Amino acid sequence: MITLENGPAKLAKRAQNSGVLGDKVFRGTAFFFAAMVLAVLFGIMLLLLKEAWPTFAHFGFGFFYHSEWDVVNEKFGALVPIVGTLVTSLVAIVIGVPVSFGIAIFITLMAPNWMKRPVGIAIELLAAVPSIIYGMWGLFYFAPWFANTMQPLMTDTLGNVPLIGPFFQGPPIGVSIFTAGVVLAIMIIPFIASVMRDMFEVVPTELKESAYAMGSTTWEVVWKVILPYTKAGVIGGIMLGLGRALGETMAVAFVVGNSLELNTGLFYPGATIASTMANEFNEASGLHMSSLIALALILFIITFIVLSIAKWFLLRLEKVQEGSKT
């Protein structure tokens, strides 16, 4: 019973008692779930390693550099999917970075205010479209168009350039390593553009205005002031896009052609780690299954490294900015 005299003290005490226990429980629960995030990472690593072990034990280090992938004779080498993964992502970066850069410049420096938000949202919606939709569109619309128009054009021009010529050869069927790279580029543009945009927006106005005052053109401000200032963040954003491209599955499975043969031409069908898994996993067993899980582990480790580099660059930038604020 709370009376007027001892009320507040009693209430405070009660609050304190229930508070101590409640706080402990609440904090403990929160800690438990935070630890669970770490557990998921270690769980993935350990379980995949355990399941992939038969493959590593059987093929040893050769698993990484053998190009055979023979399901019937149970001979597995990861070279073709690993190379395919890296090359498609590289194509995606080469195409996606300049485009993202242009979009970020347009939104931060060129667009009138009323346009910034809608254009920004529309570009970000590209990231929301499910991967499988890119796959269907890529296979039934983009690939045929590309094979009929862009590919002959590129083979006729770039294909004759010494050194890089052989890369731009291949049958005009549309599904290829290069097509997969282009579709991946469209998918990662929103991620890279949005990081670049956020970075460009925090460049101090004084810096930009001083450069303008010295007679710089807009492009010179971008190239010589904004870009050096945001270098770390821009690299972080590119790495983030690369990480996304490496692990993208469904879109690539539709347009890459799913051929486990090694070709130099970018217009030949190929395969990536993720597309191989999507195609073969449900029919696999034994050593085949183990090899696919080994592929998954390799993919996870590659993306982990790339994303860690991305995070490192972005964190560094955050620290620099915090330092300059105080």
Next chain:
Amino acid sequence: MSKYQIRKIINYFNLVAALFVTALGLFMLAWILSVLFSKGFQYINWAVFTQMTPPPGASGGLLNAIFGTLVITFFAVLIGTPVGIMAGTYLSEFGGNSRFSSTVRFVNDVLLSAPSIVVGVFVYTLIVEPQGHFSGWAGAIALAILVIPVVVRTTEDMLKLVPVQLREAAAALGAPRYTVTLSIVYKAALSGMITGVLLATARIMGETAPLLFTALNNQFWSSNMNQPIANMPVVIYQYALSPYEDWQNLAWAAALLITLSVLAMNILARYTLKGNGAR
């Protein structure tokens, strides 16, 4: 030509290029959406929502797949959200910049962009293989693992926007810390946290890769989460690549439905956040 003119030309050229690539990006979105509408819209009819997925050569609908996607998504969000909110709360309210929370933050950001197919394989080895059969639960758990990082990130960001003074004011009135968090901080950050959950839902609704190895597919009506269950993304995958025209048409209808739902949810999420004025 003077040096100044050359600089001006370079400037114009690059700015026009920036304008061009932005238009290109918008054009791609328009192209994809127009393909979806022109191919999918004509096949959306009453049967799509009332009939089951058909055998090849017959007509049918997507009822079991729509139901399956809703159920799997619902459970994935139900499992993933509390985990994500509590972990995000720890990072914002208790962890500070300790080594543990920095590690969690780092790992969470990596998981945020980790390949979803690897998560599918992980859940396959964790649940499907020991159980010996594909199941809706495995699918929900795989998607829940994708929900967690999104919710952790947005929860932490949103809680950090709540002014410290608000927490201090509540604490000064004698409220224990959990009361401060639960009834003051959460309330202030509510719309931001809802945004996070909506974004996570939008992200997993169209996810195909993890479901291939977990929920698989089911041609018939099933509400048993212990068994393979039909879902939109896997139906799209199987039907789009099939040689049967009926199936392909259904795949386009399903593709349009799932894309519209995902985009609508995304826009809704942004609207929620804007209403809060947090950004």
